[in-house]
Amino acid sequence: MNAYQANLYLPLIAAGLYLGILIFSQIQRQQEKQQASWLVAALIISIGWEFSLFFNNSIPFPNFPNIVLLLSICALGGATSAFLDWQPKRRYLILAGTAVLTAVLINILTPNHVFMLPDGQPFTITNGTIITFLAWGALASALLSATWREYRQTGFPWHANRLLFWFFVLSFTFLGEFIQFFDQTGFIIAGQLLRFTGIVGLAYGIASFRIFDVRARAQRMLAFIIINTLSALPLILSVIIVFQFGTALNRGNDIFTSILIALVITLGFFLYQPFRRLIGRLVYRYLRGEGVNAGQVVRNYSQAISRTLDVQQLSVLIIGTLSELLETNRGALLLVTQLEEGGYEIEPIPAMGSLPRHPIRFAHNDLFINTLVTQHQPLLQYELDFNPTFKALNDDEQSWLKEMTMELYVPLSSGEDIVGLIAVGPKVTAVPYQPNELELVQTLADQTVVAVQNASLFSELNDQNEHIRYLNIDLVDQNEKLEIMDRVKSDFITIASHELRTPLTQVKGYADILSAMNEENALTREQTREIIGHINRATLQLEQLITAMLDASQLDVDGMQLTFVKTKLDTVLRLSAEPLIQAMRERRIQLDIEGVADLPPIYADFKRLVQSFTNLLGNAVKYTPDSGSIHVKASIVLGQDKEEFVEIIIQDTGIGIDPKFHSLIFEKFFRIGDPQLHSTGTTKFKGAGPGLGLPIAKGVIEAHGGRIWVESEVEDEERLPGSSFNIVIPVRPPGSEDVVDGETAVRPAYLIG
The missing domain is CATH 3.30.565.10 (Histidine kinase-like ATPase, C-terminal domain)
Structure with missing residues (x-):
């Protein structure tokens, strides 16, 4: 361990830096509790690892610093599983603990082995060291592969950016640990710096939910290097010309030579700024694509929406414009209605993609709606998922937002009145929305407020007209029915008089016959029975009719x-x-x-x-x-x-x-x-x-x-x-x-x- 002896105090300095991160993480209390707990454990173990490096010669246990380093990876695995919301994290921790315990037992129980190097020098290494290195590599690879897999499977760009950041800082941490395995002073210093940078990044990722755009930052760094390298070409050419031709020119007139050199250098300086701007435009066009003329976009958009009064067509127009502008293939207009009993009702008007059509209601003091109204700026789904402020959203709201699968919600509001939202899905290119894009989308949304209000009024007017049309149809049907029923009443009088008159006529007729024959004393028993039978049938028919009418009357009474x-x-x-x-x-x-x-x-x-x-x-x-x-x-x-x-x-x-x-x-x-x-x-x-x-x-x-x-x-x-x-x-x-x-x-x- 000659390298550690040459850098005796480096582990103590690193331990002090880790202690500073630990103290800072305890001051910042806004982190996720589980993630912060695992980070604190990793920091404490890292401090112990640095002290084990410092006191390595005094520790009788073989390979003790590497065992502590394995414990540090276990703690980082716990932080990663909490950061990724990794479901099988208990299984990983059990495997990691088993690997550490195996390494400890092998370090204690197995002897050293002597290997001969190609130059004939002996190289002593323990089985425990080999197992420790293998366990370290397996655990580090498992964490990196799990993080990368989650990154590739995430559909939201800002969510993916969060995972990409975690992958890079984990890579820095493990790379720093790896190069310290080489017993060289330079490697140890570089490894300590890389590992400390990675740990700082992990603490930043846990402490702050707002993580910078990793790919955009990398693009800017790459653009800076390319632009400054290529922009220096005029000056470099000037210097080359001076050195190449200076000797030949010095043989002649010294004044002429000096003037020529000055002109070449001046020309190089004059060409520097135009050449730098040209290189900058070309590089940014290649890295970021063609820019948009915001003013022209706003003018064309305002003219288009001013001619649209149908809500569905307006939704298609809005999302179609944003689709061309932002390269997204999913979006909808969400109409917001303030209810009389308080609260809001949101009704989706789909334009692109398959979306839920059912409306959802929010309370009047709902955090999601009030944030959009008060801040009057786009709200990312990333904020809703990771900003601790939005942990108060209830399960129904979170389920609805998850079902919408949108990346961006833009308020359509004037003052404290909100008329709708523009919901936009993630970009097809999987690139996060940039601040200038969010500002442009909000500008377009402000232009849309009046159009949505007009379209809503027009839609309500159409609904009222349709309702009136159905009422008119129903009124016509009712009038026809009333005419029929009025005719039925008249018909009933005719029918009822017939139905009543027929049996009454029979009764009266047979009664007259019975009376006349009785006066003439001409009635026989058979004739009397026959006449009474006819009278009974007529009265039975009359009774059935009256009974039916009484039954029908009960239908209206009780x-x-x-x-x-x-x-x-x-x-x-x-x-x-x-x-x-x-x-x-x-x-x-x-x-x-x-x-x-x-x-x-x-x-x-x-x-x-x-x-x-x-x-x-x-x-x-x-x-x-x-x-x-x-x-x-x-x-x-x-x-x-x-x-x-x-x-x-x-x-x-x-x-x-x-x-x-x-x-x-x-x-x-x-x-x-x-x-x-x-x-x-x-x-x-x-x-x-x-x-x-x-x-x-x-x-x-x-x-x-x-x-x-x-x-x-x-x-x-x-x-x-x-x-x-x-x-x-x-x-x-x-x-x-x-x-x-x-x-x-x-x-x-x-x-x-």
């Missing part, structure tokens, strides 16, 4: 009062079809029922359900021509909350229903067709009643918590497209929770007869 019992639908449908069997047989209409027997019992009002399906099946019979068919299909379906529903579809091969009447047929007293052609036949083809059957059916279904609707292409008596009535009823409707499970209703007493 709804139907239902009594829930456990019910089987196959029984309901069988009883509903019974009154229609004779008519279907006479008209050769086939009725098919499918899947009903497999359904579980439901909880329903048995009587009302039979009434409802009787009306639906009767409607299908009336509008299905002779020799047609009616198909009933039932099945179990599941709702959103796994609630069971029964779906029944009644499909016929009838004349169909015009789509414009699909909702009207469920209105009271509405019927399709000319009321002058009214027929009292309840089962005849196109026969019609008072228009109460379907409304009552709908009321019963909805009272059970279900739905009913009709599907039909068109009304066509030639093509016969048919109609399909869809009914969905819950197995356990609201209000049936208190019904105790008991026997299933089969045929209640009020339906017997």
Whole structure:
């Protein structure tokens, strides 16, 4: 260790410098706690390493300084894993600890080996030294490769710049350690300087989240070297000319020689500044690319946005301009609306790239929005991720910002009012945004405020006009519906008078016959029974009409009062079809029922359900021509909350229903067709009643918590497209929770007869 003896106090000086960094890092309390803790550990171990170098000859443990250096790499690995947010950091620390422990054991347990150098000199080295060097190389390589891999995988330029900086300072640190392995004074001094520089860089990277642009700084240094080297050519040529031709010129006139030399030197100085400017422009154009004329860009941009009133077109124009200017392929206009209840709502208007369209709300005191308003300058995603000030952002905001994957947010504000944001993605070239670019983007954003306000007003006006247009359409539909319903009321008077007059006429006629024959004493028992039968049928028809009207009136007052019992639908449908069997047989209409027997019992009002399906099946019979068919299909379906529903579809091969009447047929007293052609036949083809059957059916279904609707292409008596009535009823409707499970209703007493 002759080199260390020659530089006896160098380790103590280095230890003092590391102690200074340690004290400074403790004063600066804004660092990430975990990163700072590992840095402090690395500094303490570095101080111990320097002291181990100083007292190396007094330490009996073999290879002790290198073992301490391995511990320092372990601490640097912990700082790196925290800096990179490296998930498998525990695994790395376990491997690093295992490597250190292995090196310690081998240093203690294995003997020295003597190697012969090519010049015949013996070279003594321990197995522990070899293992220590190998472990050092493996750990250093692992840290550098992990940092480089994270750098290559990072999509945001400023995030990548942070990792690139860490890679370089780690490289300086490890390079400084490596060259100190050579036992030479110059190598040791250079290694100490390099390692100290690297440690200072690591402390700077942890203490400050704002890290300078590494590539831009390297470009400026390279440009400085190239420009100054090439700019010196005129002076160098002047000197060469003087030295080359000075001897020959001195043989002649001394005055002429002096004047010529002075002219050459003066010419060199005159050419220096223009040549330097030319070289500077060429170098910067090569390194940074073509510059932009900011004034021309602002003028063209202002003219373009002033002619755009559509928000989507404005978003495309803004991001398109920035894309050409900044070489980005991702961006959006974010409209900011101040809510009446306080806070902000941000709605993305995508222009380039795939972006989330859902709006997000921010509180009125939100840090993200207020920072943009108060500072009135672009905000980088890098700031949001690493500036300790923004740690207060909640999880929803951070998740939304991560989903946006933007590099830059530019406020569109005037005073304290913010109307929007311009969100710009990272550059395609992966180069960070420079200060002059951010300033230009903010200038363009200031030019955009009025355009966004105008576009928002224009968009609101269009929305209002569209809303008014829909209101007008709805008003026309309602007027048409009112006209139809007004006509329906008139038709109902005609139909109701017919429906009421017919049975009343029959009653009155048979009563007159009965009275006349009674006065003549000409009535027989058979005649009396026949006349009374006609009167009973007429009164039954009258009773059914009045009952239907009373049921329909309940729909408007307080709804139907239902009594829930456990019910089987196959029984309901069988009883509903019974009154229609004779008519279907006479008209050769086939009725098919499918899947009903497999359904579980439901909880329903048995009587009302039979009434409802009787009306639906009767409607299908009336509008299905002779020799047609009616198909009933039932099945179990599941709702959103796994609630069971029964779906029944009644499909016929009838004349169909015009789509414009699909909702009207469920209105009271509405019927399709000319009321002058009214027929009292309840089962005849196109026969019609008072228009109460379907409304009552709908009321019963909805009272059970279900739905009913009709599907039909068109009304066509030639093509016969048919109609399909869809009914969905819950197995356990609201209000049936208190019904105790008991026997299933089969045929209640009020339906017997």
